[in-house]
Amino acid sequence: MTEPRAASARIPGSKSITNRVLLLAAAAAGTTRLDAPLESEDTVAFRTALTDLGIPVDQLPGDPEEFGSEAWEVHGLGGPPAAPGGASARIWCADAGTAARFLPVYAATGRGEFRFEGTEQLTVRPLRPLTQALAALGAEVEPGAGGGLPLTVRAEGLRGGELALDSGTSSQYLTGLLLSAPLMREPLTVSAANLVSRPYIDMTIALMRRFGAEVTEGQDGTLRVSTGGYTGTRLRIEPDASTASYVFAAAAITGTAVTVPHLGADSLQGDLGFVKVLELAGAKVEIGPDATTVTGTGALRGGFEVDMGDISDTFMTMAAIAPLADGPITITGVGHARLKESDRIAAVAGNLRALGIRVEEGPDRITVHPGTPTGAVIACHRDHRIAMAFSVLGLKVPGITLDDPKCVGKTFPGFHEELRRLFGEQAH
Template structure:
């Protein structure tokens, strides 16, 4: 079976910013159309970037520079009526972390804000880095949104960045570094999710950036801007994980075309974890195929560090009760600071299903068991909803309290799951 997996969110939003910062018109083919990417696109248009749709592509007319906020109006008393530019990030963490550095390379005053869920996610390391580079930055309570940037360009420099919470702070700085007037060197302390940085650097080079990686882990980006460069967005490897896992637990075969050995997405490494459970995996230059054992049996009894592919640990944890031994996932402490406390949320949902589950600050252990009917608390987290939907293919009586939250990255997820597995059980209420 061939799964129709939409474009990568990570690539789409990075490419949108790169195209916006470039000189010329970029055509992004097959971008992901979801809540997060539309929020990112809308935020960019609010910053003065022209983006149009042509068939299945988005055409981005780059500004070749950082954004310039419009002169602000005054109120009836002649006082400043508010910030020059307000940027709504909705639920999109990439918008809140990639766009402030972009704004800081421009001129004016910008206020970034988002939903309560996004306000709960930390931004302090990014705010501190921008301050060190010369921007005037203020944050909301706890170093989170709303975040205000008063900008007059950035000159670059040499900084150390706390990257233990998220790699997105580093990505945000790197993406906008070519717009600075001098080289930027960043030393990322306790970096998590390194494959996303590799993706970022590869995309930056695609748009003409000059980057250097040093032996001590530091990264230097030289000034010079970007040049428009068309790009076809490959399927989302994180989203593909659900369909690959579904193949493993149903004993069927699923192929995702366009996701192969040349992929820049680290989350394709999830199929190697599935290989440890006994699934057959084939990766070619043009596609990846996972085939489960005929009886859907999974091999357990192993530990796996998923720190570099933490967006997929929930996929494994949700199907782990079907294995013949316990499965322990380590290295995922930073997942507690995503859309939800993902370790805690997954553990509580598994316990609601009657599965013996243990958790620590940066790990989770799931023991074999027969899941009982229960409602899954999604916490408005698309990945929780999708992961437990896969378990629902083998377990009747699973319901989701918020099935629509999958729209964050794949609005058509439930329809595609039903299309591929019409004879299997699916979570109720979708």
């Protein structure tokens, strides 16, 4: 049987890389150019927050062959920020969790008063491990009533030194501290207990080294970051592997083939590991040096359990298509996903039940049984990943609609159009 010819998917740049690089570029000496950055609600919010901190970001014409139409040039401060004119700086984080968790640390390495605010959805997301760490490093922090935003940071620089950080609910607290560690007065040594999503920390370290930082890891897993700051550079933002999971899953269930260019074996993103889960489910996977292709049979193999803790942003993609498998699929290790834009385990389970599918859930796991889904309105919970995951199932199940289709703009404003381009009338 001849395999289908692979369609080339147009996946926008990685949100995780874009926002990390924006901060690194802001702190660096000189100008940094980002080619093919992600242009979405979260990254634009992060970019705007930098301008609120007095860091110019120029939007330039990009390479017409790239997904995005722009390139961004960040004119770095060469060190910590200062509140303009000695007044309190107000930084609006919108819905961007990375802005709320990375930028307060950067502000704390500087001087002045900084107030971080965000949407109601972002305000309820936890920040306590981060605020406790900032206080331990010498900042004065005043969190909101719920322990998170609005957050006021009164800064006179951070001392560095040794720190123990609870990282059992999010790796973003550790990333925020690492990114700004070269700006502290002393080297920072962090012990991160119960660390989840380790691949995101590996990504952070790789990008810090690209900007000239010295990061070492001890045999006991502690991370040490030397002082010395950053130097600007130029880099191309690779496609977002979490976002690519939707087109890869779509290929698997429709019996087609999809290639994502510029996302290959050298990717910094752990979420590319999602294709290995599709391989467990019977899809053919090819990871080349500069592209990844998934070819589906149109059917899914079930009857397995898989730990997706390190790639938890993609567990919803697998769970949403799991009813089409020939046996139950159990996903474990994703308890921290309950603290994201929504309680993602509960949201996935509730929507699958609305479609008539038997689901069992635990604190950190979900089991999805085979079934014949019926059409229903999907409750997106303002969560872009819920919307995109169930849109993929909608390629095979008539009558699936979203109560908030526009929430995909958080990371992929053109998602619905790209799904239709790749899969035609199946994408309704």
